[in-house]
Amino acid sequence: MKRKAIVAAGALFCVAAVTLGGCASMPEDAFKLAPTSLQERRIQSRHYATADDAMLLRAGASVLQDLGYAIDESNTELGVLSASKRIDAKDVGQIATALIVSALTGSPTPIDTEQTVRICLVMNRSLADPAASVARITIQREIINDRGQVSRAEPIVETEIYQAFFARLSKATFLEANEI
């Protein structure tokens, strides 16, 4: 009898946790500048010795096209360019794990199927040097599983990815990208 009550209480707790988790409140720091925000800005930005930010934006558009992105939004006056692409998110390791878990538990485990990557490129005239421009990109992705649910929604933080983009932008503009 006592054990039954404990099991019931456990089940109740789980259901409650899931129910309340669905309405989880927003993290308090969502709109606060993170202590690492300066560091992130450095990784995401490069300095180009040209005042022609429209040219840089055009070059950015062609780099994104080379990478297979579709332009979603562009505004030359504000120096904004946003692009996205949908790519495969299947991971052999994850599929193998899912198969094993499914075999053990008897219930199918969701696997990631596709991801949408979004890049936003913003050009600004440098505050320190009016003859220079600053390019900044931010990247994020959303991964969808085979049940159509969002399994991950996150910013891309890997420094190499940002470096690779700026290397291509430099090549396209014949300009050197300098760290800010």
Added chain:
Amino acid sequence: MSAGITRLGWVLIAVLLSAGCASQPPTNIMSGPSQVELRSYQTRAFDTTDRTMMLRSVIATLQDLGFVIDKADEDLGAITGTKLKGYKIRMTIVVRPRGETQLLVRANAHYNLEPIEDPRPYQDFFNALGKGMFLTAQNVD
């Protein structure tokens, strides 16, 4: 005794499930919280008339906060961005002139499917925006 508590627990769960954040009637399309109160904490005035500079600062602040810009319209003075970090925040900012010397900045945001109605996140956003421009965000009556 314990069976009674368990039953009470299930009733509570049932209430939570039915009243949770899942289903919203279609009437919500044209309704929201008290407009006057909401507008006051979603809005700040800044002592500048340079709209382009303000819009560029809004974009830079959103990038600092980890947003990707979805839409930028200079004519309308509107910027929309999305932040993904295990959750999804979508925010729109509209900049318009206020009198001869000021600009009015209004922001509104959703956290996942819920509108953000707590004044604090907006306060944090305007603080970050003001810091980037070396201007003070002023409350609007």
